[in-house]
Amino acid sequence: MARIPAAQRRNDFIHAAVEVIAAHGIDGATTRKIAEQANANLAMLHYCYDSKEALFSDVFAYAATTYSDVIRKSDAHSTLAETAREILRGVMQYYVDSPSFAAASFELISWARRQHEDRGIAVFDEAVASVRRALTDASASNPVQPETIDEIAYVIGTLSDGFGVNWLTYGDRAAAEAQIDVTTTVFDTWLATRLAPLPAAS
Known part of the structure; x- marks a missing residue:
């Protein structure tokens, strides 16, 4: 499987965050939910972003x-x-x-x-x-x-x-x-x- 560049992953996480925030609000927008929405694991999200x-x-x-x-x-x-x-x-x-x-x-x-x-x-x-x-x-x-x-x-x-x-x-x-x-x-x-x-x- 081809490796997805970090820049593309960050873009995926941004769009996933929009969807999660829309559905669950800021307080409900956990990094775990955002990673799941982006079809990525939590470790990848924390690799791309050191904090929410x-x-x-x-x-x-x-x-x-x-x-x-x-x-x-x-x-x-x-x-x-x-x-x-x-x-x-x-x-x-x-x-x-x-x-x-x-x-x-x-x-x-x-x-x-x-x-x-x-x-x-x-x-x-x-x-x-x-x-x-x-x-x-x-x-x-x-x-x-x-x-x-x-x-x-x-x-x-x-x-x-x-x-x-x-x-x-x-x-x-x-x-x-x-x-x-x-x-x-x-x-x-x-x-x-x-x-x-x-x-x-x-």
Whole structure:
């Protein structure tokens, strides 16, 4: 049997940790369960990671990178409104397609805020920063105030995460797909109002 490189094993353990955290929470995510999920023995996990903290550090990095990738792939490279809309839709759709990632991310951020405040904030900050970058690039031909970009990024995060909690609570994919459309429509209405030019002074 071919030997699996340590880098691949670490990747396997990261993905296994996401699944175990989603199913059992942080407290239930033992190294033994993670090794079993990865179809590896415990000794191999401890060879790749000298502690669960070290493994979780890579899981945090994976979560931050995944959010950035989803946002980048959802970027319409079009108008500000279209880019914002597609980022919101893209994040919501990723939550539906990857419920384990959604559940593990929410669990990790909550746990990290209790245990390691800066790390919990860092994952969220990186996702918001990725949204801001995409929105700023999309508004280059018709610039808006930085405060407007911040507001749009905030609303995208609030709507997508609220949607994610609802999806994880009920697990009804058909309803979630319909709710993506409802949430996007609400966002479109708010955004059109937010970006509407101010009336000329009389």
